[in-house]
Amino acid sequence: MEWMFLPLKRYADFQGRSRRLEYWMFALLMFLAVLVWAGVFVAVAGVGGFQAGAMSNLATIWVFAGVLAYLAILIPAIAVQVRRFHDRDMSGWFVLLNFIPYVGGLIAFVFMVLPGTPGENRFGPDPKDPDNVASMAEVFG
Numbered sequence: 001m002e003w004m005f006l007p008l009k010r011y012a013d014f015q016g017r018s019r020r021l022e023y024w025m026f027a028l029l030m031f032l033a034v035l036v037w038a039g040v041f042v043a044v045a046g047v048g049g050f051q052a053g054a055m056s057n058l059a060t061i062w063v064f065a066g067v068l069a070y071l072a073i074l075i076p077a078i079a080v081q082v083r084r085f086h087d088r089d090m091s092g093w094f095v096l097l098n099f100i101p102y103v104g105g106l107i108a109f110v111f112m113v114l115p116g117t118p119g120e121n122r123f124g125p126d127p128k129d130p131d132n133v134a135s136m137a138e139v140f141g
Contacts, residue, residue, distance in 0.1 A: 004029040007080040014092060016124045018083035023112055026080055030073065037066050081108070086123035087116030 003025035007018075045059040082092035088111060097104045097111075119126050 007076040010079065010083075011076050012079055014079050014082045015086075016083055017087040017116060017121075017127050018080055019087065019127045020084070020112070020115065022127075023080055023084045026077070030077065033069075037062075037069070041066070081112070084112055084116075086121075087127065088114060089117045089121040089123065 003022050006022050007026045041059065041062050044062050045056065078095060081095050085092050085094045090111070094108070094111065097108045100107070116126070116128070119129070125131075
């Protein structure tokens with residue numbers, strides 16, 4: 001469970017490396033949060049009803065809350081992806097691949113699935129290295 005929240009603890013940390021586990025658990029957390037948000041939105045919109053294409057006040061507030069939550073999560077989401085690229089010994093600027101229409105997101109997805117470089121690279125020590133566990137305990141604790 002702590003892997004899901006680690007990117008939030010490292011909110012705007014664009015330095016270092018992140019394991020695949022950290023990235024994908026955070027992605028799972030975001031997916032589950034969107035499912036819950038959408039479920040509540042459907043329930044709220046159904047209660048208020050749609051009148052001539054207008055949403056109820058409660059649904060509008062819920063959409064506004066969702067936009068604020070998205071903006072709050074945007075920086076840690078970008079930061080964890082940058083650290084994943086660092087784990088592959090690639091520049092964090094590869095995050096900009098996501099802006100290439102059609103294929104950019106797919107290319108970034110492939111890089112997120114691939115394992116990181118073993119051992120230390122120019123962005124720091126290997127997060128999977130057993131000798132590095134003590135420094136990761138500081139992040140969790």
